[in-house]
Amino acid sequence: MRSTTPARRLLAGAAVLPLALALAACGASEAADPPSSDSTATSGATDDATVTTDSDAAATGTVTIEDNHGQLEVPVNPERVVALDNHVFSTLSAWDVELVAAPKPIMGTGIWPEYTENEAVLDVGSHREPNLESIIAATPDLVIGGYRFQESYDSIVSQNPDAVVVEAHPREGEEISDELKRQIEILGQIFDREDEAAEIVADYDDAVTAASDAYNGTDTVVGLITSGGEIAYSAPVTGRSLGMLFPTLDLQPAIEQAAEDTSHGDDISVEAIAAAAPEWIIVLDRDGSGVGEGEYTSAQELISGSAALADVPAVAKDQVIYLDPNFYLTEDIQAYTALFQQIADAFGAKAE
Known part of the structure; x- marks a missing residue:
């Protein structure tokens, strides 16, 4: 188990807590009015008090989790949270978790305004030019790192000795569905939101x-990624974002070429796509999220405007599925849930 300074402090506090509660209970008993002769009322009051105490303890103690580095103790419902992993922002937002710092440049605009437009949330910058001093200044109890910031893990740990640093982003080589579910379950443990x-x-x-x-x-089916006015190929299994769809849904790939660039997709010509004649095309518009540079050309323009692709079955039959433009920034379990439902609706509509 990884040892952390705050965990030891919290565990020590937990050991003292029962004695403090017992002393408080004695004082309260001496000051209270004599108990009622109504045994039913007395029993009910005791039960209510017990439930409240148990709930409070569950919400303020620690929990043992296993992140990408091993086991560690994490405070439940930490007060000062820094989040760096795009996979977690939608969940934290839905659970009304306040942040003290976040990487605003890679969070887009209008997706999580309570974080990006809040001046009280310090800006950690992008993973390419991180401002790790902002994390120190935020004095966090918990840092949810990883994903784009995983190269900064050692620095964040060493610079923030009073914080617990958790990395639970999907691990390379593991089944993505299991990893997405594992991450949300860990968040549920930390923020007492397991249900x-x-x-x-x-x-x-x-x-x-x-x-x-x-x-x-x-x-x-073929998976494509558009960016910078170009069309790239997302390989089955290992291709960025779309690769996992093939093993998860047992899709038949129109092109079976191994991925060379698992982050941004591989070069491919429209002629090669046309020759493969896919019945379905699923497209991630990377620049649609606002991360691209220069003049923006949408995925729909690139595909529908290509003469070479006009007779491809997927295009001719209007069987092209375009992901939510913000997918590249989120890539969380909620985004994949919406994508799978979008695919179900598209497949189902054509089957009717």
């Missing part, structure tokens, strides 16, 4: 089932 986390996982599983049931099992 809500279970609901999010259930919604994800339902969307996967719906998409799988709607797929006819034979139509060929």
Whole structure:
């Protein structure tokens, strides 16, 4: 188990807590009025007090989790939270978790305004030019790192000895569905929202089932990424964002070429796509999230405006699925849930 300074402090506090509660209870008993002769009323009051105490203890103690580095003790419902992993912002926002610092340049505009437009939330900058001093200045109890910031992990740990640093982003080489669910379950433990986390996982599983049931099992599919006015290829299994759709839904790939660039997609010509003649095209518009440079050309313009792709079955039959433009920034379990439902609706509509 990884040892952390705040964890030891919290555990020590937890050991003293029972004695403090006992002394407080004695004082309260001496000052209180004599107990009622109504045994039912007395029993009810005692039960209520016990429930309240248990709830408070569960919400303010520590929990043992296993992140990408091993086991560690994490405070439950920490007061000062820094979040760096784009996978967690939607969940933290839905759970009304306040942040003291976040990487605003890579969070887009209008997705999480309570964080990006709040001057009280310090700006950590982008992963390419991180301002790690902002994390120190925020004096966090918890830092949710990882994903784009995983190269800064050692620095963040050493610079913030009074904080617990957690990395639970999807790990390379692991099954993405399991990793997305694992991450949300860890967040549920930390923020005492395990029931809500279970609901999010259930919604994800339902969307996967719906998409799988709607797929006819034979139509060929290709995943594409557009950026900078160019079309790139997202390989099955390992390709950025879209690769995991193939093993998860057992899709038949129109092109079976291994990924060379798992982050931004591989070069491919429109002629090669046309030759593969996919029945379906699923497209991630990377620049649609506002991260691109120069003049923006949408994925729809690039695909529908290509003469070479005009006769491709997917284009001719209007069987092109465009992801939410913000998908590249979020890539969380909620975004994948929406994508699988979008795929289910598209497959289902064509099957009717």
